[in-house]
Amino acid sequence: xxxxxxxxxxxxxxxxxxxxxxxxxxxxxxxxxxxxxxxxxxxxxxxxxxxxxxxxxxxxxxxxxxxxxxxxxxxxxxxxxxxxxxxxxxxxxxxxxxxxxxxxxxxxxxxxxxxxxxxxxxxxxxxxxxxxxxxxxxxxxxxxxxxxxxxxxxxxxxxxxxxxxxxxxxxxxxxxxxxxxxxxxxxxxxxxxxxxxxxxxxxxxxxxxxxxxxxxxxxxxxxxxxxxxxxxxxxxxxxxxxxxxxxxxxxxxxxxxxxx
Numbered sequence: 058x059x060x061x062x063x064x065x066x067x068x069x070x071x072x073x074x075x076x077x078x079x080x081x082x083x084x085x086x087x088x089x090x091x092x093x094x095x096x097x098x099x100x101x102x103x104x105x106x107x108x109x110x111x112x113x114x115x116x117x118x119x120x121x122x123x124x125x126x127x128x129x130x131x132x133x134x135x136x137x138x139x140x141x142x143x144x145x146x147x148x149x150x151x152x153x154x155x156x157x158x159x160x161x162x163x164x165x166x167x168x169x170x171x172x173x174x175x176x177x178x179x180x181x182x183x184x185x186x187x188x189x190x191x192x193x194x195x196x197x198x199x200x201x202x203x204x205x206x207x208x209x210x211x212x213x214x215x216x217x218x219x220x221x222x223x224x225x226x227x228x229x230x231x232x233x234x235x236x237x238x239x240x241x242x243x244x245x246x247x248x249x250x251x252x253x254x255x256x257x258x259x260x261x262x263x264x265x266x267x268x269x270x271x272x273x274x275x276x277x278x279x280x281x282x283x284x285x286x287x288x289x290x291x292x293x294x295x296x297x298x299x300x301x302x303x304x305x306x307x308x309x310x311x312x313x314x315x316x317x
Contacts, residue, residue, distance in 0.1 A: 066203070067235050068110045070100075076115055081122050089118060095131065097121055097144060101230045109230050113218040117143050142259025145224040146266070199239040203228075206237040210245035212252065219258035220248055224265050275301055 068076070070089060077084050092098055093108075098117050100108040117138060124134045138144045201209055206228075210217065220226045225244050228237045237245075248261060279297050282290045 066112070068115065070108045070110065073110050073115055073118065077119060077122065080119065084122065092118060092121055097135065097138065103230050103233060111218065111221065111235065113222040117222065142219060142257070142262065143222055145222070146262070199242070200231070201237040201242060203235050206242065206245070209242055210249060212245055212249050216252060216258060217245065220245060223258060223262055225261070271301065271305065
């Protein structure tokens with residue numbers, strides 16, 4: 058019998074093992090660690106270095122084990138999990154520093170576009186204003202426990218887990234508790250607007266790839282700046298990043314005008 062996994066809680070590796078043993082009696086802890094090494098799941102680590110899994114990790118492991126039981130090769134298992142929106146594409150680590158930086162770039166871009174649109178609202182925007190989810194004012198220092206994040210984001214636990222699996226959200230373990238940042242909340246709220254319009258989370262995955270490409274591009278063109286003193290380098294990198302964002306917005310506006 059498949060045990061129920063609660064979306065809002067976290068699990069140690071032993072608990073994950075017990076949850077999965079009902080369906081896979083021969084499962085060893087080493088197999089869970091192996092799938093972690095292969096990048097299928099990316100559990101957080103506490104200050105004591107314990108692995109901490111979330112419900113989406115458990116479901117990924119469960120589905121991976123089911124596919125492997127059908128003798129499906131691991132690369133094909135990975136592709137199927139990506140196609141189903143359960144994990145991010147290979148090379149896009151959902152909780153790594155690159156992904157967090159990518160979310161920061163994306164959140165800043167979203168904030169800029171929201172500011173631009175609010176300065177000159179269109180008739181269509183005014184008409185749909187009453188139908189759009191409320192985007193709360195967010196302080197950059199705010200943090201949210203799982204239950205608080207569900208309320209603040211306006212999303213379901215399943216939607217939050219799906220966004221997390223795709224790399225849009227990266228909660229951290231603080232004082233043994235899963236904690237979301239203000240950037241996580243901003244991304245969740247903006248994603249929620251599309252989700253509430255019928256867009257599936259897996260359909261948002263290309264946006265993650267676009268942000269990652271932009272981040273990689275900025276890294277490449279700012280590589281020569283790494284020889285500068287830290288304070289000077291950070292100022293120059295911020296300027297380049299702002300110019301890249303401005304160029305992207307201009308290209309996006311021009312392309313939209315031509316093709317829509």
